[in-house]
Amino acid sequence: MTLIHRFASILRWLVHRNRAEQDLNDELQAFVDMAAADKVRDGAPPTEARRLAVLDLGGIEQTKEHVRSARHGAWLDEVGRDVRYALRMCARNPGFSAIVIITLALGIGANTAVFSVVDAVLLRPLAYTEPERLVVVHETLPQRGRVPVGAFEFEGWRRAAQSFDQMALMAVAPVILTGAGDPERLDAARVSASLFPMLGIEKTSRCDHERVRAVA
Amino acid sequence: MEKLDIPQGTLDLMILTILAREPMHGYGISQRLAVLSHDQFHVNPGSLFPSLYRLEQDGKLKAEWRPTENNRRAKYYRLTASGRRQLEQHRERWNRVSFAVTSVLEGA
Numbered sequence: 001m002t003l004i005h006r007f008a009s010i011l012r013w014l015v016h017r018n019r020a021e022q023d024l025n026d027e028l029q030a031f032v033d034m035a036a037a038d039k040v041r042d043g044a045p046p047t048e049a050r051r052l053a054v055l056d057l058g059g060i061e062q063t064k065e066h067v068r069s070a071r072h073g074a075w076l077d078e079v080g081r082d083v084r085y086a087l088r089m090c091a092r093n094p095g096f097s098a099i100v101i102i103t104l105a106l107g108i109g110a111n112t113a114v115f116s117v118v119d120a121v122l123l124r125p126l127a128y129t130e131p132e133r134l135v136v137v138h139e140t141l142p143q144r145g146r147v148p149v150g151a152f153e154f155e156g157w158r159r160a161a162q163s164f165d166q167m168a169l170m171a172v173a174p175v176i177l178t179g180a181g182d183p184e185r186l187d188a189a190r191v192s193a194s195l196f197p198m199l200g201i202e203k204t205s206r207c208d209h210e211r212v213r214a215v216a
Numbered sequence: 217m218e219k220l221d222i223p224q225g226t227l228d229l230m231i232l233t234i235l236a237r238e239p240m241h242g243y244g245i246s247q248r249l250a251v252l253s254h255d256q257f258h259v260n261p262g263s264l265f266p267s268l269y270r271l272e273q274d275g276k277l278k279a280e281w282r283p284t285e286n287n288r289r290a291k292y293y294r295l296t297a298s299g300r301r302q303l304e305q306h307r308e309r310w311n312r313v314s315f316a317v318t319s320v321l322e323g324a
Contacts, residue, residue, distance in 0.1 A: 002298070005275030024265075026281075027242060027291045031261065034243040034288065058262040070266030072273050 010073030024067060028060050129200030133165075154192075168195035219258035227259075227267050229310055232295060232303040235277065239294035241284070242268060268293060276302050 013020050035053035040046050057063055068074060090097040125131045139153070140146045148171060149157075158167045169192040177184045222230070234240065234248050245268075246259045271277045276299035282292045295303065 002274045002276075006273050009273040023291070026289075028261075028265070030241065030288060030290045031243045034241075034284075034290070037286070038247075056261070058260060063262050063265055066262045067265045067269050071269055 006072050010071075010076065013071065013073060014076065021064075024064055025060075028057065028063055032057060032060065134199075135164075137167075166194060166198045168192045168198050170195060220253075220256050222257050222259065222263075226310070227263065228271060229303070229306045231264075231267060231271065232276065232299055232306065235293055235295045236300065236303055239292045241290035241292050243290070245293075271299065275299075 032050065032053045035056055036046070036049040039049035039052055044052065054060060068077070126134065128134060137157070138146050139149050149169065151169065154167070154169050161167060170189050171191075172187075172189045175186050175188045177186050230249060230252075231245060234245055234252070240248065242261065242265060246261060246264055249257055249259045268277065268279075272279055272293070275296055277293045278296050279291050279293050281289055284290050
């Protein structure tokens, strides 16, 4: 209940600000009038009475300011003032403002991009079952560096390996897709049949199978 | 004798108490506060009006412009039902606080 009242009154203040200000002014003037009348009745000269009454109040403008800053929603006024001030300052020096805005935009953009990569590559676990147990084994020769693993050697590795549950063979081989509009280069790999079960990808649809076979 | 400042948090309670008897304008409230406190309290309008506005914003008071006995126009505040409930709660709380403080002071 209190909250609704509060909200409604903040809204009223924002929409009918002039009337609210007028109202506050009238109220304080009435206060001073009544106080002055009492002082005249007590024997003070009329001109002096009003001055004393304003003094009692602690100044009309000061009291208004007290009321304004004590109202719920006073922070909205402050935010409004700050925003207007910021916009004025931007408009006064548009060149500098533009440089600052562009710098900020680029900085935020670059950060977002970098973080997206870090998030995908480092922070998120791979979408496989037990990704922490996945490793890649390469074959390298001293003179030639990394070389493709032959099917025959792979069979040997698989039979002899004791540190691995399962092994699968994979060779990255980009392909060109033709026959469906413009030719297109696709990332593809030739893999052994044991790869998908090993990664925990079981429910590849028929369509996927077809595509896998087509690419392979 | 020097006048007392109104203890923190009790101004609302006193405003609500005064308005529970009859609707009144800001000047009237400050006058009544002075009289009822045997002139001990000096109510600074700089804190009276902010309190009135906040209580009105919270729906504890309702304000309307009315002519006074002397045919001026003044903004009269009156207690709403919610204000009456708040008054009861504050009063009961205040009674407990003042009883507790008195007990400590006299028991020590």
